[in-house]
Amino acid sequence: METGAVFPQLPESEPRRAPEGDGGNGSVDGDATRNPFAGLVSHLRASWLSGKTRPMEYRMAQLKALGRFLDDKKQEILEATASDLGKAPFEAELSEILLCKNELHETLNNLSCWMKDEQVDRNLAMQLDSAFIRKDPYGVVLIIAPWNYPIHLFLVPLVGAIAAGNCVIVKPSEVSKKTEKLVAETLPGYLDKDCFAVVTGGVQETTRLLENKFDYIFFTGSPPVGRIIMTAAAKHLTPVTLELGGKNPCYVSDTCDVTNVARRVAWGRFFNAGQTCIAPDYLLCTIEMQEKLLPALRKAIDDFYGPNPRESPDFGRIVSDKQFQRVQRLLGSGRVAIGGQTDEAERYIAPTVLVDVQPLDPVMQEEIFGPILPIIIITNMDEAIDFINSRERPLAVYAFSSDDKVVNQVLERTSSGGFCGNDTLMHVTLPSLPFGGIGNSGLGTHHGKFSFDTFSHHRGCLKRGMGWERLNAPRYPPYSQQKFGVIRATSKVTRKSDCTLL
């Protein structure tokens, strides 16, 4: 795209580079005060270039060490997350240990298969050649994790990054302080310090970190910060995965088992005190269904947490004062039908259901990320679908109906990262399903083999013979019709005709 016009100049602070924008596999120079993490990134890059992360045995050893970290530090992880966000040990064990070990085992069980060159179909001209996809690591990758599932959301990507042969910097969230400290102090003891590091800090440190060139950036967090990350990545043409968020709608049709729906929705909404990127964010149903759901939700909450959830050991707390105040403000939307109690000292917000909520209310303007479930009244499924489609594409769409056709319609006519019919959250517990957003809720997918694929470059490779030059003769000038005929015959892909016979 060159017509002589001048393109915007890259910013002055651009570090010194070799021609074409980066020093080969790209370390960045700069003195320590200007770029405090340059030395660390350099060190990891040197380790990567040495090739030590390439052998399968090395990667398996690091992955097994990660497994030992989870086993040895289980108690500390439960305590840290309990301290950070009142996470019930059961929930922590499920999300921070069990699901992580599943990903680890899935990877360890399949790594040798995933790493293999994938042979591909060849055309006539290449029958004697070797054509395959080689899985190469990217190099030095950065994983930035949030506070709500503070082990899981760095560790699961890390499993993929290690499996694919990369070196990694892990940046856990400073908001979940105890977990951050645990990770910073203990994780390096399990992994090869030449290839893996933990960096701590807040916005400022992350900004400095992002001045460096990484070969992949994996970010989980909010959309506004996702934009910042992608803009920073663009300077170095660094590929990214962004696991963001949004308001996950939950449509409940008139044809359903109200008791079951109430339990499954309440579970998804109030797990981790609502601080879950894939939690059902708001309900869409008819006024008749709302009438039925409210008592069912009240019963579910009572079954789960007792008459006073504040006394239940199984219900979490809000992670910080700032988040508490933000979520508390949302209680003013509509009318509190269930719950609504708060305690600032404990950062407790009761499992809450809001009714008479209008689309313009505060609770409908941002991702709730707390234990509040607003109900929006619609008259029918079409209206619900239109409502969903007039808003940003969420990480998950939920639809409850005894009628499969209704579930399928919602799936068909909406667009979201993932989808679950007749339940909440569960689709992300299966490593064989890709997990990721679309539009405002993110880009890229991971879990299971998708994590390995995310962190590896699929390199198209062709190996030909040094001889057999006669086979190449038709392609060389001087060009002729006859030569073209041969080329066409050996390389064309024909349209398979539709067979109209039975």
Add this chain to the structure above:
Amino acid sequence: NPYAGLVSHLRASWNSGKTRPMEYRVAQLEALGRFLDDKKQEILEATELDMGKPSFEAFFSEILLCKNELNVTLNNLSHWMKDEYVDKNLVMQLDSAFIRKDPYGVVLIIAPWNYPIHLFLVPLIGAIAAGNCAIIKPSEISKNTERLVAETLSCYLDSDCFAVVTGGVPETTRLLENKFDYIFFTGTPPVGRIIMTAAAKHLTPVTLELGGKNPCYVSDTCDVTNVARRVAWGRFFNAGQTCIAPDYLLCTIEMQEKLMPALREAITEFFGPNPRESPDFGRIVSDKQFQRLRAMLGSGRVALGGQTDEAERYIAPTVLADVLPSDPAMQEEIFGPILPIVVIANMDEAIDFINARPRPLAVYAFSCDSKIVNQVLERTSSGGFCGNDTLMHVTLTSLPFGGIGNSGLGRYHGKLTFDTFSHHRGCLHRSMGLETLNTPRYPPYTQQKLGLLTTTFEVKRRGTCTLL
């Protein structure tokens, strides 16, 4: 925002769902095929006017390869579109778990001038196949092709869902103010950064097919004649204006001595004693590009070729010897019919040289010894790789085509183009009943419940079998 109306219109069409049925997509793809058939002559003429592209080359790259991609897609679309069922754990045995392929919505394809039909049409095939609406922005540099596409393509495609936008940098900048659901860009790294930065504002996923200096290592153990022909072909095809062309050679001084006469012979065989008179050798696309290339002829020493004609924008097939890493020809992607040779002492030095530079779109290695080819593959990193030939790896629709690092991100061709333009949506459909299966997960939490959950959810580590 001059394009807001157009983007709105396409978005409304997409929201209407008209691009979703397979029959619709097949019809649009078949129309693309008719465009290639009906307009074949015009395409050959336009690309010849734009850069002296020989008809044979245009037929191969702009028609045949495009039709291959079309046919692979038409042959397989119903299969690619299907929901992919996935493995389930114990607790989900009665559920339906699958990956749904959803379109992104309204996508933007920005193409460059060097293969001006191919480089918008092949991505467009995937975009249509995946159910999107698309805006195509062909390059204003290949003026004749741009006009052809702008004037005729819309007659073949549904104008509610597909549009061509023309213009230069200002128009593209305005276009990028709009939110797209995917942006597919082929061009240079600096512009790639601009595109990705613009995309970041809307969290728009991108594929960037960029460029770099593709190294070509020639070991001492090779058939010099064959190597010279294959390298010359790759370098001088389209007068060197190919993103995956071998950009520079790495070999020992002894191999340089042997290669030189072989390259001379190959060039003469291909283009005759005066390539300027050959109908099979192209021209440089613009005066600006011509001057940029001519300035490189001062690097090292002209061993072969070196003649130029400004009026015709002709640069002879040229080989430069004694080139130093600091020379101008080694500072940027050449993108012209000039092949510098950089002398190294051995394979290790060649690999270090390659690894000290930005990762290219392709690495080439020539050797009779397959261990050497494998070493170069193993110890370098690039978009793609070809051993003992040039360019050919991108003609196979089953291989991913894309860059890494400075040479780009994302990949396409064949099914991968469909995958690029579709969102893989993880879906689980459970039963409304069977609530007892869910009870272990609900509070009040107990050890017993945790034990049950673990049993039904866990993925066990398979023991490594040490028996034969």
